[in-house]
Amino acid sequence: MSSGFSSLHPALTFTYFVVIIVLPMLFMHPVYLSSILLATVILNILLDKGEGLLKNIKFYLLMAGVIMVFNPLFNQQGSTTLFYFRDRPVTLEASLYGVLFALLMLSILLAFLAYTRVVTANRFLFLFASAAPKTAFNITVVLRFIPLMKRRLQEITSVQQAIGGKPSKSTSQKAREGMEILNILVTWSLEAALQTAISMRARGYGLGKRSSAVIYPFENRDFYWLVFLCLTGGASMLGAFLGHGQYQVYPSLGSFGPVISWHYLTVLLFLATPIYIEGKELLQWHFIRSKI
């Protein structure tokens, strides 16, 4: 069911997200940070028409807002005083720094949002099954158990209600009741789990190397994109260490300097990769449909 960027090999998409989450931490430059934020916004919109974005935007903006407001209030570095708040200077530099941090935080959070869409639990576990098979398997079982436990919890609660449990008022009573339910859940699940284990052994658990239910083959196309992403992503990070993408804020604002450099273009190329892949597919679909 996956298409576009998500259909690339998990190793590629995972690497892409590691880099795009690290990149904003390396740059302290308004132009760079806004470009990254813009790219993550576009990517999120392309991935799920902005559904996830709309759902979480309040929480994200709150977090960014807290940073934006509190940095200038608690930090008096900088030479240009804007106004005084409770006898403390609020400086232009610290305010700008707050904005930069807010941009940084937003781009990281949005990158994680897109990550959840693209690198699903299946893909993540496929990736780590070779490096840490037992841990990956353990997580797989937990992921299967969580919905099961939720269903059991519902069942226990409705039985409790049916045999006359009244909704209680006080906090400690509520907590006690919750814990009663949890006690039942744990005894039930542990006994049932041992049956699961016996059944697993009967089907040959631990006899050989574990195989994966879903296999993501590494195609030619993946290889080309891997080379491209490694080159642009590597150059972007290396450039940060060489001093690109840094903007002087303290003690007073520096000049922008030439923004368009080979480094900025490389970063843009890197950022645009998933947008290009997603967008291309979207357009293709659009034109196929309009011909019919």
Add this chain to the structure above:
Amino acid sequence: MLGSSFIQKRIIIITLLLMLVVLAITLWMRHYFFPLMILMLILSMVPFFCRFEKKEVNAEEIVIIAVLAAIAAVSRIPFSALPSVQPSSFVIIASGLVFGPQVGFMVGTTSALASNFFLGQGPWTLFQMFAWGIMGLTAGLLQNTRWMDHLLGQSVFGFTWGFIFGWFMNLWFILVLFESITWEFFLGAYAASFYFDLAHALSNVFFITLFLGQWQKILGRIKIKYGILH
């Protein structure tokens, strides 16, 4: 042939470690404390996972760990009416106390990672994995000590961890701002989280006082009945 592949493996591991050390030093020198912290968190968890990978783990053990982790993850649900009361930490402490440090660590980390597949991954995932993992680990290390033998010691343990967990989780938010952080900001942020940390600590004490004995019995019975996870 076996020898050469062994040496090859060693060389790869040593090269990787050297590269990581160089990366860490560069990050430190350049004041990139947030990426550095994330790198350190991952590296400090790797040995525990390696130990788990090396051990013979049979089907029962895997499934028990998974059940406990899943229960820790869903245990918020029956308490949804009570904000900031959630027995996840209690479940992890109980698992560590009964089944030992390795299981405590695995239950803590996997429940954090797995529940975030449903709730949304973020920079906090790693911090949660680490904090809950170490919570289970320390509970396991104190397994047979006199300290954890009586209710007072157990409650103090739960209370302390309520605060340590909150203080540690604050770091992910604060370290992003590291470059311009002041003591005032730092203390302000920790004062703001005090109420939540206190609620966590008190609910830990509540669950431990009322239910830890019961849980030790339930889990201990499984342990003896099936002779697992010794």
